[in-house]
Amino acid sequence: MKYPFDETINRRNSDSIKWDVKDNELPMWVADMDFAVAPEIREALQERLSHPCYGYTAPQEDWYEAYIRFFEEMHHFQMEKEGLLFCTGVVPTISSTVRKLTKEGDHVVVLSPVYNIFYNSIINNNRVIHEVPLLYKNGEYEIDFENLEKAFALKETTLFIFCNPANPVSKIWSKEELERVGKLAYDNHVVVLSDEIHCEIVRPGKEYIPFASINDINKNNCIMAIAPTKTFNLAGIQTSAIYIPNKELRKKVDRQINTDEVAEPNIFACPAAVAAFNHGREWLKEMREYVFANRDFLEEFVEEHIPNLSVVKGDATYLVWVDISKVSTDSKAFSAFLREKTGLFVSSGHVYGGNGNQFIRINVACNRKTLIDGLTRLKEGVELYLKEKN
Numbered sequence: 036m037k038y039p040f041d042e043t044i045n046r047r048n049s050d051s052i053k054w055d056v057k058d059n060e061l062p063m064w065v066a067d068m069d070f071a072v073a074p075e076i077r078e079a080l081q082e083r084l085s086h087p088c089y090g091y092t093a094p095q096e097d098w099y100e101a102y103i104r105f106f107e108e109m110h111h112f113q114m115e116k117e118g119l120l121f122c123t124g125v126v127p128t129i130s131s132t133v134r135k136l137t138k139e140g141d142h143v144v145v146l147s148p149v150y151n152i153f154y155n156s157i158i159n160n161n162r163v164i165h166e167v168p169l170l171y172k173n174g175e176y177e178i179d180f181e182n183l184e185k186a187f188a189l190k191e192t193t194l195f196i197f198c199n200p201a202n203p204v205s206k207i208w209s210k211e212e213l214e215r216v217g218k219l220a221y222d223n224h225v226v227v228l229s230d231e232i233h234c235e236i237v238r239p240g241k242e243y244i245p246f247a248s249i250n251d252i253n254k255n256n257c258i259m260a261i262a263p264t265k266t267f268n269l270a271g272i273q274t275s276a277i278y279i280p281n282k283e284l285r286k287k288v289d290r291q292i293n294t295d296e297v298a299e300p301n302i303f304a305c306p307a308a309v310a311a312f313n314h315g316r317e318w319l320k321e322m323r324e325y326v327f328a329n330r331d332f333l334e335e336f337v338e339e340h341i342p343n344l345s346v347v348k349g350d351a352t353y354l355v356w357v358d359i360s361k362v363s364t365d366s367k368a369f370s371a372f373l374r375e376k377t378g379l380f381v382s383s384g385h386v387y388g389g390n391g392n393q394f395i396r397i398n399v400a401c402n403r404k405t406l407i408d409g410l411t412r413l414k415e416g417v418e419l420y421l422k423e424k425n
């Protein structure tokens with residue numbers, strides 16, 4: 036490997052939310068990586084830093100070109116420049132969209148379990164969360180199209196927030212699923228907000244499909260939130276894009292992100308994105324290999340050493356969704372126990388809704404040594420839990 040994914044970086048006392056923990060604790064929760072950002076991106080940031088003026092800025096031609104070329108070459112998907120808007124993040128995009136495209140009391144549909152902040156964006160704006168739980172069969176998740184159709188058909192339902200690929204269930208949606216979702220939404224006058232922030236973190240050999248790329252129905256009825264931040268570990272820089280091919284929808288969202296003052300980049304936001312998309316591909320290729328080898332390692336470790344747990348097989352994200360139902364159906368209590376007794380800090384599944392109370396989410400974007408430490412603590416924690424609770 037060209038890049039040092041095996042190195043240990045001390046992130047304690049570095050203003051990291053993830054690592055703001057006690058000395059004995061090992062954080063494997065919030066979705067950022069313990070890997071060093073690609074040197075190509077760091078160099079671009081250093082170059083910007085070396086210019087002594089940090090005044091107001093706006094996306095330049097190279098920002099549009101970087102997104103367009105990356106999506107064309109990686110996903111065979113052609114975006115038009117005028118469809119792209121800058122936004123400081125995917126969560127701000129979601130909240131602004133909820134505010135603009137729905138009104139108080141409207142239902143906003145999500146497929147649970149799903150990224151917990153979707154719920155905040157809905158509740159904080161006094162809209163109604165309409166959960167359509169994913170079907171969980173033989174260790175795999177599927178969309179419950181019958182219930183999704185019922186949810187979309189309600190007159191109160193105006194927006195669907197989709198996670199493509201899905202966090203935390205690690206699923207890449209197929210062309211058929213995306214087509215079916217798009218048609219159901221269109222037929223019922225529901226706009227699709229597709230959060231594609233995890234789209235590059237897929238198993239080597241697998242491909243994610245952009246929601247808008249399926250057909251004109253999907254394209255004209257969607258808002259796609261995309262970003263380099265998960266893929267290239269740049270979350271603290273706060274940089275993302277919104278792709279909205281439909282002019283009318285775009286005008287509305289553009290208005291709202293400006294009203295909400297989340298449409299302007301800080302001085303590092305665009306250079307970081309441009310460097311990532313233009314020069315980060317080799318790093319990305321290696322990161323995917325490393326992360327998916329970690330996922331497989333975790334799966335084998337659990338199968339062999341913690342047979343009371345089972346891992347949901349996944350081809351997307353560095354977040355592993357682990358079924359704890361044979362040990363506990365109270366994920367919050369179990370996660371708190373793990374943290375207290377072993378120092379291992381994972382995300383409790385209950386925050387993601389649906390059947391999340393029987394799961395924990397483990398972030399494996401760390402080096403192998405850290406992963407082994409985490410898995411050893413997990414094994415110890417499960418054994419202790421079973422001893423104490425039974």
Ligand SMILES: Cc1ncc(COP(=O)(O)O)c(C=O)c1O
Pocket residue numbers: 066123124125126127150198202230232233262264270274275
């Ligand atoms: C599905 C999903 N969307 C959005 C975000 C956060 O996006 P941002 O940092 O751009 O607001 C995350 C972070 O974990 C995520 O998992």
